[in-house]
Amino acid sequence: xxxxxxxxxxxxxxxxxxxxxxxxxxxxxxxxxxxxxxxxxxxxxxxxxxxxxxxxxxxxxxxxxxxxxxxxxxxxxxxxxxxxxxxxxxxxxxxxxxxxxxxxxxxxxxxxxxxxxxxx
Amino acid sequence: xxxxxxxxxxxxxxxxxxxxxxxxxxxxxxxxxxxxxxxxxxxxxxxxxxxxxxxxxxxxxxxxxxxxxxxxxxxxxxxxxxxxxxxxxxxxxxxxxxxxxxxxxxxxxxxxx
Numbered sequence: 001x002x003x004x005x006x007x008x009x010x011x012x013x014x015x016x017x018x019x020x021x022x023x024x025x026x027x028x029x030x031x032x033x034x035x036x037x038x039x040x041x042x043x044x045x046x047x048x049x050x051x052x053x054x055x056x057x058x059x060x061x062x063x064x065x066x067x068x069x070x071x072x073x074x075x076x077x078x079x080x081x082x083x084x085x086x087x088x089x090x091x092x093x094x095x096x097x098x099x100x101x102x103x104x105x106x107x108x109x110x111x112x113x114x115x116x117x118x119x120x
Numbered sequence: 121x122x123x124x125x126x127x128x129x130x131x132x133x134x135x136x137x138x139x140x141x142x143x144x145x146x147x148x149x150x151x152x153x154x155x156x157x158x159x160x161x162x163x164x165x166x167x168x169x170x171x172x173x174x175x176x177x178x179x180x181x182x183x184x185x186x187x188x189x190x191x192x193x194x195x196x197x198x199x200x201x202x203x204x205x206x207x208x209x210x211x212x213x214x215x216x217x218x219x220x221x222x223x224x225x226x227x228x229x230x231x232x233x
Binding site: 004031033040041042043044045048055056058091107108109110111112113114 | 124151153155161162163164165168207209211219220221222223224225226
């Protein structure tokens with residue numbers, strides 16, 4: 001049973017550099033979510049995809065952040081011109097909802113191990 | 121918007137029962153989730169409630185009262201490995217398009233021998 005995987009697990013970068021993270025969801029899961037978590041806080045929603053369509057973006061997602069899911073499978077999250085405030089754990093989650101879903105399904109999100117970003 | 125409150129820390133004894141409360145205020149509601157998160161690891165799914173009442177799953181049970189905006193997670197027969205953060209999360213109504221979860225800050229549970 002393959003869960004959600006993320007790469008890299010850790011990333012240290014200097015302020016101003018660009019970074020890209022990858023998430024591979026559970027096979028056949030059609031929804032993919034990105035969250036950010038800082039120490040002592042719960043995850044904060046950034047954006048989510050249904051298949052390849054990006055359906056919602058948080059106000060937390062500034063212009064420096066961009067996410068893609070080009071083929072409806074893996075996703076990438078890029079942060080341009082990183083700032084020290086971007087230091088956090090970036091979590092990816094995936095879920096499966098049927099085509100006929102009216103939104104009443106569980107739509108349980110399963111999380112990956114996260115990418116810990118440190119901006120120096 | 122959505123606001124979720126849960127205690128920051130709790131301590132309990134191995135073998136005992138502990139109840140972790142969560143209150144929420146939301147403009148729409150389409151389910152409440154509990155996740156467990158060990159330090160440095162990803163959250164793992166524990167339970168889901170969308171209707172009022174108690175859902176039981178082994179040593180873990182979760183209760184929901186939508187009218188009161190209240191839920192609790194009950195852990196029985198505590199084990200040392202239950203020491204972790206417990207996250208309460210609410211999902212908004214689907215017609216708003218909001219499928220993402222809004223998480224509380226988590227309750228750090230310390231189980232002592």
